[in-house]
Amino acid sequence: xxxxxxxxxxxxxxxxxxxxxxxxxxxxxxxxxxxxxxxxxxxxxxxxxxxxxxxxxxxxxxxxxxxxxxxxxxxxxxxxxxxxxxxxxxxxxxxxxxxxxxxxxxxxxxxxxxxxxxxxxxxxxxxxxxxxxxxxxxxxxxxxxxxxxxxxxxxxxxxxxxxxxxxxxxxxxxxxxxxxxxxxxxxxxxxxxxxxxxxxxxxxxxxxxxxxxxxxxxxxxxxxxxxxxxxxxxxxxxxxxxxxxxxxxxxxxxxx
Amino acid sequence: xxxxxxxxxxxxxxxxxxxxxxxxxxxxxxxxxxxxxxxxxxxxxxxxxxxxxxxxxxxxxxxxxxxxxxxxxxxxxxxxxxxxxxxxxxxxxxxxxxxxxxxxxxxxxxxxxxxxxxxxxxxxxxxxxxxxxxxxxxxxxxxxxxxxxxxxxxxxxxxxxxxxxxxxxxxxxxxxxxxxxxxxxxxxxxxxxxxxxxxxxxxxxxxxxxxxxxxxxxxxxxxxxxxxxxxxxxxxxxxxxxxxxxxxxxxxxxxxxxxxxxxxxxxxxxxxxxxxxxxxxxxxxxxxxxxxxxxxxxxxxxxxxxxxxxxxxxxxxxxxxxxxxxxxxxxxxxxxxxxxxxxxxxxxxxxxxxxxxxxxxxxxxxxxxxxxxxxxxxxxxxxxxxxxxxxxxxxxxxxxxxxxxxxxxxxxxxxxxxxxxxxxxxxxxxxxxxxxxxxxxxxxxxxxxxxxxxxxxxxxxxxxxxxxxxxxxxxxxxxxxxxxxxxxxx
Numbered sequence: 116x117x118x119x120x121x122x123x124x125x126x127x128x129x130x131x132x133x134x135x136x137x138x139x140x141x142x143x144x145x146x147x148x149x150x151x152x153x154x155x156x157x158x159x160x161x162x163x164x165x166x167x168x169x170x171x172x173x174x175x176x177x178x179x180x181x182x183x184x185x186x187x188x189x190x191x192x193x194x195x196x197x198x199x200x201x202x203x204x205x206x207x208x209x210x211x212x213x214x215x216x217x218x219x220x221x222x223x224x225x226x227x228x229x230x231x232x233x234x235x236x237x238x239x240x241x242x243x244x245x246x247x248x249x250x251x252x253x254x255x256x257x258x259x260x261x262x263x264x265x266x267x268x269x270x271x272x273x274x275x276x277x278x279x280x281x282x283x284x285x286x287x288x289x290x291x292x293x294x295x296x297x298x299x300x301x302x303x304x305x306x307x308x309x310x311x312x313x314x315x316x317x318x319x320x321x322x323x324x325x326x327x328x329x330x331x332x333x334x335x336x337x338x339x340x341x342x343x344x345x346x347x348x349x350x351x352x353x354x355x356x357x358x359x360x361x362x363x364x365x366x367x368x369x370x371x
Numbered sequence: 372x373x374x375x376x377x378x379x380x381x382x383x384x385x386x387x388x389x390x391x392x393x394x395x396x397x398x399x400x401x402x403x404x405x406x407x408x409x410x411x412x413x414x415x416x417x418x419x420x421x422x423x424x425x426x427x428x429x430x431x432x433x434x435x436x437x438x439x440x441x442x443x444x445x446x447x448x449x450x451x452x453x454x455x456x457x458x459x460x461x462x463x464x465x466x467x468x469x470x471x472x473x474x475x476x477x478x479x480x481x482x483x484x485x486x487x488x489x490x491x492x493x494x495x496x497x498x499x500x501x502x503x504x505x506x507x508x509x510x511x512x513x514x515x516x517x518x519x520x521x522x523x524x525x526x527x528x529x530x531x532x533x534x535x536x537x538x539x540x541x542x543x544x545x546x547x548x549x550x551x552x553x554x555x556x557x558x559x560x561x562x563x564x565x566x567x568x569x570x571x572x573x574x575x576x577x578x579x580x581x582x583x584x585x586x587x588x589x590x591x592x593x594x595x596x597x598x599x600x601x602x603x604x605x606x607x608x609x610x611x612x613x614x615x616x617x618x619x620x621x622x623x624x625x626x627x628x629x630x631x632x633x634x635x636x637x638x639x640x641x642x643x644x645x646x647x648x649x650x651x652x653x654x655x656x657x658x659x660x661x662x663x664x665x666x667x668x669x670x671x672x673x674x675x676x677x678x679x680x681x682x683x684x685x686x687x688x689x690x691x692x693x694x695x696x697x698x699x700x701x702x703x704x705x706x707x708x709x710x711x712x713x714x715x716x717x718x719x720x721x722x723x724x725x726x727x728x729x730x731x732x733x734x735x736x737x738x739x740x741x742x743x744x745x746x747x748x749x750x751x752x753x754x755x756x757x758x759x760x761x762x763x764x765x766x767x768x769x770x771x772x773x774x775x776x777x778x779x780x781x782x783x784x785x786x787x788x789x790x791x792x793x794x795x796x797x798x799x800x801x802x803x804x805x806x807x808x809x810x811x812x813x814x815x816x817x818x819x820x821x822x823x824x825x826x827x828x829x830x831x832x833x834x835x836x837x838x839x840x841x842x843x844x845x846x847x848x849x850x851x852x853x854x855x856x857x858x859x860x861x
């Protein structure tokens with residue numbers, strides 16, 4: 116709670132979000148289903164399904180017990196998985212402070228997971244065998260002219276500074292494009308607020324816009340595409356309870 | 372890359388010349404010749420086997436037999452009579468076991484240079500003649516690692532709660548001395564199979580930091596960030612310079628030529644438990660020399676230590692003796708790969724997008740083919756150093772870490788942490804890194820007890836027991852035996 120600022124701030128609030136939107140802070144729960152566990156969270160007397168255990172290459176990155184989570188999602192079609200109403204798409208942010216009350220592991224209670232990326236053991240994709248013949252790794256296609264202005268948004272979890280593997284690929288793409296096009300790189304970073312379903316607004320700390328901007332500048336510089344300019348925006352844009360996760364971002368612009 | 376080229380050239384020359392007409396040699400080294408003294412000058416065979424409690428360990432020079440006379444890895448470069456080989460013994464999988472250290476203490480009445488006070492004593496200020504001054508080395512295989520503290524922008528302060536070695540409070544060597552140093556105590560990591568340790572993750576991303584990998588200060592190429600328990604050394608070259616100056620007490624860094632020779636040796640030496648012909652393809656030092664590094668092995672089709680099918684029992688078959696042992700090791704390989712348990716509250720595993728907890732297996736963390744390291748920079752806090760999960764390590768220093776209120780906390784221990792070794796946090800200064808240790812390679816385990824960076828697992832059964840407790844796995848006695856047998860053949 117220390118760094119978390121909850122504002123009940125009507126001035127910032129746009130019109131009511133569409134009825135399918137859900138945005139709430141809650142303790143996540145894990146259910147011990149076969150073949151892989153699934154993740155749930157409760158809000159307003161309803162249980163929501165967030166996703167299943169997978170890999171970091173999956174779009175869904177599960178929450179963490181012992182941390183509350185900010186859940187921002189859309190009710191898919193009212194269907195249930197693992198006992199919860201499916202939220203999809205859904206963005207889950209583990210909040211940095213520890214909350215010992217977030218400790219619930221639920222039994223399977225007859226639920227099963229039908230759709231999962233991989234089981235609880237190793238993957239079964241088959242890659243290269245270290246003792247077998249060498250297969251050359253395919254290289255990503257190099258950017259091709261004509262070069263125009265392009266932008267990449269690096270998104271963060273709520274109160275987060277961590278660039279995850281998906282977002283990092285955006286950074287790599289921007290670097291490759293800047294190098295190929297000889298373009299100038301500019302960086303802009305934001306802090307954001309989330310409009311919760313209960314009408315409250317949850318805002319990130321002021322310093323995070325600068326900290327995020329610095330992170331991305333550092334990554335670009337280390338990768339050989341140092342920005343010519345970087346700006347942090349500590350002012351909050353109006354949260355709408357729908358697109359809030361998209362505003363926790365640093366934008367990289369490459370101008371050939 | 373230029374540097375690599377140079378080393379390669381040198382290697383080809385240096386190793387090809389003396390060997391030109393020779394066939395590869397293989398020797399069985401008798402137990403009374405197994406300790407390699409600095410400056411011994413004997414020839415290192417292309418393949419040599421050394422007995423250990425589980426069988427024999429094999430060390431192979433991919434470049435063929437090696438004259439060690441005058442070779443900088445085998446020759447004292449400093450003032451204390453030690454060479455690199457003193458703590459990286461071929462017989463001990465290029466680490467050094469507690470059993471060898473004890474024998475050495477007995478044989479030399481404590482005079483062997485391995486006991487040099489700088490880091491072979493609990494603290495250099497103690498009476499070096501006494502056994503008790505070397506208890507951490509003789510009882511736990513631990514050398515003193517001394518690092519500058521604090522580092523710039525550290526998110527936390529350190530307080531010494533317990534200091535059995537006396538070194539953290541020492542007026543000359545301690546945290547409040549004119550040149551403030553923290554002393555932690557760690558096992559030597561194997562100086563073999565190093566192409567696997569130094570190959571960077573191919574996408575250049577460090578999943579532990581969400582940032583690009585660190586770079587070689589000389590070439591600018593990305594590095595693996597896997598060297599040393601705290602990943603403090605970017606390259607084998609910077610590591611060798613640091614080792615010469617600290618462990619060997621060399622007055623200056625080794626010369627360029629010496630460094631090239633050290634690196635050329637280190638990058639062609641392979642160590643693994645010896646196995647007979649017809650064994651699984653990932654076993655033995657020759658397989659390590661031949662196979663390719665940097666490949667993910669947490670996959671049923673490309674398992675971490677390759678297939679164990681050759682040792683598997685057929686359905687309904689009852690095996691005896693060696694065949695029964697091999698079938699057990701094959702089952703152990705399966706447990707390692709496929710036996711799920713809840714992995715929880717582990718910083719840098721449960722925090723990188725997988726969720727806390729995750730139901731997975733040993734190979735989730737130990738996922739790199741051939742070594743069982745992490746393909747990504749491998750530091751994690753599995754609890755070996757932080758209380759309350761660490762064993763009660765009365766012989767080790769205990770520090771209280773207090774994190775700044777505005778810094779993100781350690782994700783599972785918060786802002787007040789009791790630790791025996793802050794690990795990666797001593798380099799990064801980050802609270803979330805407190806207690807995180809870069810995992811070691813698994814090869815030659817049979818030859819180099821005790822285990823974990825802090826030596827807290829005295830043998831392989833104790834290592835399995837640690838995991839069983841830490842993650843409440845509830846392994847059966849049979850599963851534990853199978854895992855131990857599996858690890859003993861690596």
